[in-house]
Amino acid sequence: MSAGLAAGRLADAPSALAARRRRARLGTGLLVVVLAAISIVALGAGAVAIPPGRVVAILWEAATGAGADAGDGARDALVVTGIRLPRVAMGILVGAALAVAGALMQGLFRNPLADPGLVGVSSGAGLAAGITIVLGERLVPAALGIDPFALLPVGAFLGGLATTLLLYAIATRGGRTSIATMLLAGIALGALAGAASGVLAFMSDDRQLRDLTFWSLGSLGGATWSKLAIVAPILGATLLATPILARALNALVLGEAEAYHLGIAVERVKTAIVILVAAAVGASVAAAGVIGFVGIVVPHLLRLAIGPDHRVLLPACALLGAALLVLADIVARTLVAPAELPIGIVTAAIGAPFFLWLLLRRRGFFP
Amino acid sequence: MTQNDTHPLVAAEGVAYATAGRTLLHPIDVSLAAGEMVVVVGPNGAGKSTLLKLLSGELAPSAGRVLYEGRDARAWTPWRLAAKRAVMAQSEALAFPFTVAEIVGIGLDGAAGRLGGEARDRRILAALARADIVHLAARDVQSLSGGERQRAQFARALAQLEAGRAAGEGSQVLFLDEPVSSLDLGHQIALLEAARALADDAESPLGVLAVLHDLNLAALYADRILALSDGRLAAAGAPADVLDARLLRDVFRVPLPVHRRGDAGPPFVLPERPRGDLGHGAL
């Protein structure tokens, strides 16, 4: 779009500004439509063949509280309202949270390659999950009657949060948080968590090893209404809080000093971003395991499409992240039905080639 | 002290700064009034940027205090201070493909809150015009030359002041840290002319404080010059008083004979090659 103005015709400037605004509005509107369409498909698609009309009827009955009929009808209703609906809702929330968390991290670190893993959320959550999987049976007294596997989400959430807070404490001195220190300490803590995870892998038996692998590839298969009820407030609050940070992030892109000059309470904003990301990613990891790529690809893609202004970028990230994850979940649960693929494989399989194509095109490899 | 209108716009009282056991700036008193353009000069490491950071509130002084209209700068909330003063710092490259217009827009968002749509565009275009970069409006800042980037940052600082005025802030301050370091001579003069015009504005004159290396430009545009040397104030006053051959030799350690344009014109220096007994012979 810059081509039209490169010649320096002054009269074009106002229309170019308006054009970019229109483009952003159009892009966001398009994303809303895409997300809605994908969600509708996701409610209708699955291993159990239910005709679209029937799906609509079931949703109508659920919404109006009409009684479900018995037999196959009850089973269909359970599949739509008990399995697909919470799954789509979870996909929307987790996808949106991961993409927004990625954009927040990239803005905070002023680096388009930053991802939530950099602040130790993923490594901490991963380690905590590993501990739960491998040592859970030894740590949780059998007398309590708790399935250690059921504690996995809690462990992952607390692990992610604890790592982030530790990193933050390390990088903060005299009320100022050094982002560079945080990055380096994050890499060090990540390596440490990796080593600890290696010890766990060494200690684990075959089944635990497979559990670790499956978990590290992510899945929305565990989405139930009760899990959604726990995770949704955390993810929802994070998503609602981010628009407040958009202007601050724009200023932060210019540099911390510049952001302060522009009237941003820089330290407070940094703290807010780190806590929001830790909560969002911790909750996502707890609900769906480790799902890679959404946090890097989605913001990058949107920066190319509608520009880097965070006031537009953050909501767009939420929409595209949600759409991408729900789409990936459709593929994950229908491609090999009645079995299911880990969703991390699908997001990487969809995201990576697309990302590469984008990069190569930008460097002139394709017309 | 009493709260009345006699407070200077910006005043530094015994401000000093030390970090990691090194004193970068010894206690210094500086003031800046509306309608005044003050230029800080001095060799590298003299403490010019430190002084500017202390005055703009970015650094907390280790001794003394900086007052804006009689009130400690650290007591101002960041957004109130942002309406009061803008800073054009020595900027780094950006990681994201913002357009020039968007960068200028970020300057507006700080104080003016949610200016929307065309009102925002109008202000952005005005700032771009003042910095003579309307033609760059839709360019990606990552593709700009150093000089173009500097002018974009200047436009952003102007937009911030405009936003502050829109938010009802009266007397304002503009800090410029080596604003012309990457510009050609023509744009150096254009930028300083624009800054001078803001200080001379009849309705709402600005206080301008700039760090410059070029003594001749300093003499040409400054009401007062502050010469720093080794973290101390070596001289302060009108250009004619500060541009003194002996003083400059002490500060810069090279011979800088001072000349004058005509009888009452501004002074200017014409560097000479150092002789053996002077200058950087020690190196």
Add this chain to the structure above:
Amino acid sequence: MTRAKDISMLATLARAAALAAFVCAPVCAPGAAFAAEEERLVVAGGVLTEILYALGAQDRIVGVDTTSLHPPRALEEHPDIGYLRALSAEGVLSLAPDRVLATDAAGPADALDLIRQAGVDVEILREEPTEAGVLARIREVGALVEAEEAARALADEVAAGFAALAQARATIEAPVRVLFVLSLQNGRAMVGGAGTSADAIITLAGGENAVSGVDGYKPVTDEAIIAAAPDVILSIGRGDHALSPDDVFALPAFAMTPAAAERRLVTMDGLALLGFGPRTPQAAAELMKILHPEAVIAPVIAPLLRAEATR
């Protein structure tokens, strides 16, 4: 290190996906004909599938998990519901089962709960690599599919097999020291220590685990292999994947073991050897014949093979 694992995992899953899509295509098509009236079973756990086949109840099966590797046709005849620890509730429900038979390893719990909510009976059977465990499981499965008679006969045969093994073990004077090698990567051996099913089958076959001090499947150092002083190296594999004596005894650590003298490397089918089910006495007997040619073993019948033959 997890990255490399993820990549190999990815390749495996991609293959599995292609295969599963192919296999499931005719089954997933709506209107596929099912034998009417019979209870429809989804099975999660290879041993349970094996028992159902041995009981002749395979026609009731409408889906099996990826660990149902025996008999090999189980995964060809039935849709694959995925790995038993990562079941999909909707995937299982799409097969319209009346009952899900699963080992205690099956999960996740949320998926099983959803399946229960849909009115499907979910039966969880405990898995343990012991004689008693094998017999109990056969009876339990028999009771669940109302094939008590066949189950009792099968359990009796398996019990007789175990008894024959016990008798034969009594004739063994000096147990052979056996080192089970699960894999050999870059010269690093992953061996089967105490508590593994390899340990259990070695014991059943009258041998002695050379690394009983190790817990579970673990990589060990060269020195540990020399110190273990195994008389026989036991490994699993089929065709190209099997370890060859040339490979194994070329390694210095293995070259210095007593096993190297006579190049004693035994390779057997992993499923039969390590999966504790109806075929265990048979597998143990075969292993015993190799480990202890001197032992006198009463013929141990392979119930499953016979069931296959009578079909």
